[in-house]
Amino acid sequence: MGIQVEVEEIDDIEYGSGSVEAEFLNYRPDLERVKEAAEEHGKDNLIVVGRENLVAGFRAIFHAFLPEIDVDVSIVTMPDPDHLHSLRNRFKPENTVVMPVMGSETYVPAVESFLFFLSRDYDVFAVYPEQENLLKSIAEEKDIPSLEYSSSVERFVSGSEPALVPAAFAGLDVSRIREGLEKSYTNMSSGDNAALHFASAIQSSDENGRSQILNLVYSTRLLGFQPFIASLFHGVRGESSSCVLGGSALKKRYTELVHDEDVLPLLLGSDSFEKRTLKADDSIADIDLREYDLKDLDGFDISESLKAEYRGMKDTLNHENVPHISLNVTDHDYRSVGELVGFIQCCAAYLVDMNDADASGFSTRELRQRSLDRRFLE
The missing domain is CATH 3.40.50.10490 (Glucose-6-phosphate isomerase like protein; domain 1)
Known part of the structure; x- marks a missing residue:
């Protein structure tokens, strides 16, 4: 073992x-589509943008093989302007793909970080749930290549596309991981x-x-x-x-x-x-x-x-x-x-x-709404 x-x-x-x-026990991501996407859209550098709970599984997998990975990977969870500017200087658009990984609930800090790169001519590959969501709307409007995952596994996503798609783009063997x-x-x-x-x-x-x-x-x-x-x-x-x-x-x-x-x-x-x-x-x-x-x-x-x-x-x-x-x-x-x-x-x-808890998430909606409101207050 x-x-x-x-x-x-x-x-x-x-x-x-x-x-x-638990739905994640029965969910089977389409690994062939995942690997084909990495083959077609992968580049030397990868910037993964998303809320912490959606990218944490990929971080755990990626970090475990850090010495062997040839792709230069960075993970962004907050719109820190200094960090974003540093990434822009470090990763040039011609050899970098930006990958927003988002859920059904709009997480504004991840959206802002994604827009920073979207407006600067970076290639994008999006990962989002099948139900309607903000990233899906942007991807359809901008004709951005993407892969969807089942909304039923959104709480436990680390065995599905939010973890496996960036892992494949980083050059890892997603079949063996799965x-x-x-x-x-x-x-x-x-x-x-x-x-x-x-x-x-x-x-x-x-x-x-x-x-x-x-x-x-x-x-x-x-x-x-x-x-x-x-x-x-x-x-x-x-x-x-x-x-x-x-x-x-x-x-x-x-x-x-x-x-x-x-x-x-x-x-x-x-x-x-x-x-x-x-x-x-x-x-x-x-x-x-x-x-x-x-x-x-x-x-x-x-x-x-x-x-x-x-x-x-x-x-x-x-x-x-x-x-x-x-x-x-x-x-x-x-x-x-x-x-x-x-x-x-x-x-x-x-x-x-x-604990008879709600597996769909533990939302701090009031805090997030206040954070959003503060962006637009004079």
């Missing part, structure tokens, strides 16, 4: 039924499965006061999963719950974590790294390294160091009896990354079901 899940120090877990009706996704979906349909255990542990911890997830990531390839986890889990665990993101540097705060009963640490690690050895030559070999010498690191595989950091945090949390969950990716390939994306989507779907 590509993913190992461990739930530790969490007592009295009440498991859900394991039966969830295989991994479907493996997670098949596991979910079995009833008693790892995603159910994971979600049930989060739910039980939430009900016992640990309502904030502290996400500690021990692989740069998996850093894109931090915002992905946040975008999916935020709002599905009750009104009082929230999701806190963190990085490996926050392990320095472990003393606070041990005593903070509001926090549930979630560790994300990997066993799959390229082998890179260290060298400590004779001139520095005898310098003290705490209870060791630098020569003890000579020939040491540096990937083992990162694994040791991950295991060291787990050991600390276990020693202090701190409830926590760990996800470890044992392989790093298209299929395993797709499986991890699918696994997290399945966990979120279980949490939606456990």
Whole structure:
């Protein structure tokens, strides 16, 4: 299996039924059309524009293969004029495609960012839901090439076109990614499965006061999963719950974590790294390294160091009896990354079901309307 899940120090877990009706489990994107679109319209550079929850899945996938990707990719979620101007200077229209990825609900910041590029002669390829929406209207008026996706999967889009189309344009193997996704979906349909255990542990911890997830990531390839986890889990665990993101540097705060009963640490690690050895030559070999010498690191595989950091945090949390969950990716390939994306989507779907939440989204309509109104107030 590509993913190992461990739930530790969490007592009295009440498991859900394991039966969830979610449209994304049955939706099948047309991968041939996706690959044909990438072949016809792809360029050296790709700018993906969209609301965070719609592009988070692509970011997780893209970041996992960043060292291997030849296409220069940038993701825009807010109309920051300095950032947009920087992208304009960096990416020239003749070798760049701009890809707006939007949902049925108009998200004004993404529209503004898209218009910035549309008015500057960039080629565009659009991704939007099948029902009527603003981007679809623009695409039809401007004769912009596009692909549609089913509105039924708009909450859980990371196994469908909003993630897979930009992934294909970035040169990634979307067929293999989709295989991994479907493996997670098949596991979910079995009833008693790892995603159910994971979600049930989060739910039980939430009900016992640990309502904030502290996400500690021990692989740069998996850093894109931090915002992905946040975008999916935020709002599905009750009104009082929230999701806190963190990085490996926050392990320095472990003393606070041990005593903070509001926090549930979630560790994300990997066993799959390229082998890179260290060298400590004779001139520095005898310098003290705490209870060791630098020569003890000579020939040491540096990937083992990162694994040791991950295991060291787990050991600390276990020693202090701190409830926590760990996800470890044992392989790093298209299929395993797709499986991890699918696994997290399945966990979120279980949490939606456990909280009887509205899976169509957790809209802050009043805030968005006020933000829009402020644009036009004198």
